[in-house]
Amino acid sequence: MLGHRKNKWTVEEEEALLAGIAKHGSGKWSNIVDDPEFAAQLLDRTNINLKDKWRNMKKSRTHTLESNSIFTSPSKTSRAVVSNEPF
Amino acid sequence: MLGHRKNKWTVEEEEALLAGIAKHGSGKWSNIVDDPEFAAQLLDRTNINLKDKWRNMKKSRTHTLESNSIFTSPSKTSRAVVSNEPF
DNA sequence: CTCTAGGGCTAGGGTTAA
DNA sequence: TTTAACCCTAGCCCTAGA
Numbered sequence: 001m002l003g004h005r006k007n008k009w010t011v012e013e014e015e016a017l018l019a020g021i022a023k024h025g026s027g028k029w030s031n032i033v034d035d036p037e038f039a040a041q042l043l044d045r046t047n048i049n050l051k052d053k054w055r056n057m058k059k060s061r062t063h064t065l066e067s068n069s070i071f072t073s074p075s076k077t078s079r080a081v082v083s084n085e086p087f
Numbered sequence: 088m089l090g091h092r093k094n095k096w097t098v099e100e101e102e103a104l105l106a107g108i109a110k111h112g113s114g115k116w117s118n119i120v121d122d123p124e125f126a127a128q129l130l131d132r133t134n135i136n137l138k139d140k141w142r143n144m145k146k147s148r149t150h151t152l153e154s155n156s157i158f159t160s161p162s163k164t165s166r167a168v169v170s171n172e173p174f
Numbered sequence: 175c176t177c178t179a180g181g182g183c184t185a186g187g188g189t190t191a192a
Numbered sequence: 193t194t195t196a197a198c199c200c201t202a203g204c205c206c207t208a209g210a
């Protein structure tokens with residue numbers, strides 16, 4: 001679609017991204033977009049979109065979500081997937 | 088400088104901007120300002136300045152430049168980049 | 175070839191100078 | 193008050209390197 005240049009993120013998309021990072025780890029953008037668990041919410045997003053959005057979320061997280069565990073570790077709660085994340 | 092004074096656009100600058108859009112396409116602001124062909128006229132302008140000026144020109148073009156071809160096409164001199172213009 | 179990291183750039187809402 | 197000019201920045205693009 002050439003109509004809209006800027007596609008603002010919805011809360012549903014943001015939540016899917018956070019859940020995807022929690023499951024696969026930060027930096028595993030293609031794994032997240034391809035995961036059937038998040039496909040519905042991230043249908044209009046590319047792996048690059050996810051990377052860029054995460055960069056923005058990290059930049060402003062001190063103003064909004066101060067201490068969310070998701071922001072500091074990849075998978076502590078869900079089943080072990082990624083060994084370690086530099087994020 | 089006392090604060091930030093406004094730098095009003097001259098007709099020469101406006102013409103250079105229109106020529107730049109005709110050559111590179113609307114949205115290629117950095118390409119236009121960096122183009123040696125327009126550097127002399129746009130020396131005091133940034134890519135953002137060009138974008139903002141074009142927005143203002145479009146807003147009031149019905150009152151001034153009714154049907155100028157420049158307002159409707161980018162041109163294909165450079166490699167296929169801008170497929171169409173939402174303008 | 176695909177993918178990510180990070181710098182570069184634009185789009186559009188918001189702000190300011192006059 | 194209105195608005196051209198300018199600012200802010202989320203979102204998107206480009207591309208080297210893995």
